[in-house]
Amino acid sequence: MGEGLEAGKHHCALKVLSLPETGGLWGAGAMVGGLVPSGLQTWLSTSYCPHSDSCRLFYPEDPIKIVRGQGQYLYDEQGAEYLDCVNNVAHVGHCHPLVVQAAHEQNQVLNTNSRYLHDNIVDYAQRLSETLPEKLCVFYFLNSGAYHGHLSSLIDISPYKFRDLDGQKEWVHVAPLPDTYRGLYREDHPNPAGAYASEVERVVNSVQEKGRKIAAFFAESLPSVGGQIIPPAGFFQEVAEHIHRAGGVFVADEIQVGFGRVGQHFWAFQLQGEDFVPDIVTMGKSIGNGHPVACVATTQAVARAFEATGVEYFNTFGGSPVSCAVGLAVLDVLEKEQLQAHAASVGSFLMELLRQQKAKHPIIGDVRGTGLFIGVDLIKDEATRTPATDEANYVVSRMKENYILLSTDGPGRNVLKFKPPMCFSVDNARHVVAKMDAILTNMEEKVRSCETLRLQP
Secondary structure, eight states, X not given: OXXXXXXXXXXXXXXXXXXXXXXXXXXXXXXXXXXXXXXXXXXXXXTOOOOOTTXXXXXXXXXXXXXXXXXXXXXXXXXXXXXXXXXXXXXTOBTOHHHHHHXXXXXXXXXXXXXXXXXXXXXXXXXXXXXXXXXXXXXXXXXXXXXXXXXXXXXXTXXXXXXXXXXXXXXXEEEOOOOTTTSSSOTTOSOHHHHHHHHHXXXXXXXXXXXXXXXXXXXXXXXXXXXXXXXXXXXXXXXXXXXXXXXXXXXXXXXXXXXXXXXXXXXXXXXXXXXXOOSEEEEOGGGGTTSSOEEEEEOHHHHXXXXXXXXXOOOSSTTOHHHHHHHHHHHHHHHHTTHHHHHHHHHHHHHHHHHHHHHHOTTEEEEEEETTEEEEEEBSOTTTOOBOHHHHHHHHHHHHHTTEEOEEETTTTOXXXXXXXXXXXXXXXXXXXXXXXXXXXXXXXXXXXXXXXXXXX
């Protein structure tokens, strides 16, 4: 059994899914339900409290109650203003007035499912198609766009989930992450793209030797949970050759990195080059600026193969008039406010400031990214590049004390991630880096928990 035609979890590894000889490609839809945050536990405890330790808050030792958002800022119940450096869901800014207006106006007229004809879904599909390679011309709309492992089929293809549960299924195969800083093949390798693609080929060959087929290869175009990784150019092209030769399809997950965030291009997979086109592209989160909408774009060939199974695709809330109105408004704002170019400009400025910090503070092992997708890799030792997990958590906590919201990612939870709303400004970049500089300087004076903090710049 393999996965197809539905968005999946942002994984910290790349997956190749195989099929038994009699298998076929199939699609699945997922709804993400809401849970009451722990902050409500006190007043609910007298009756019924659905809170569970599996439901986590940011800053659990000192959580923030956020009551309002605007642009790149969030506000707590006391009116304190926080600069949001990580909310890539509020893509064009929290509560953007044009997006809010579009949802409100359509809600006043009609909101129903997609079994009726309606202009919004047609117009939205047309607008999305104009941003993609011509080959990607069939669209399936969903109500949520995150692979967070709420279905067993999604847990099965999410290494960070299944490694803590029942383990890896025999039809799931994990290829090495194309990480040129901490991975198998690093920045000094003459051809890291080819070397990592050869690892995928090795996995494919191993699968075939066991009498199985390849269904699909899933990869975030820029692995985010994996630690803000930038795959070497050319990697996807070579992987696609191996996957297609084996009869599988290439699925590019753009849920966290699409819609102009990378600056140079509208879609992150386009960083690989104009000659690369995925078979399936998944979109979500930023697509609706916080409204629950998602989309899968694919080719006529894949769509026809899905239709041939005789299985109907239907999603109650996917493609509703309101969701499509919101999606159209997001595209309008991106275009009118030139946010892709803005991400390129501000992102380059932020990267330069962070590189200056790397030269000053040895705990910063690497600064990587493109546009407003940036990772700052903190290390304990320069030679081993051991993740400085505790130190990263300390920085995040201190930044919060300075009213800056930041978080970590990567297998070692040591990569400070920057994925702010796209309206994040040059002044915001200066402010964040100045505060980070002060915190790191203070750590070097007072904290001696790792080798890089004992080194004086």
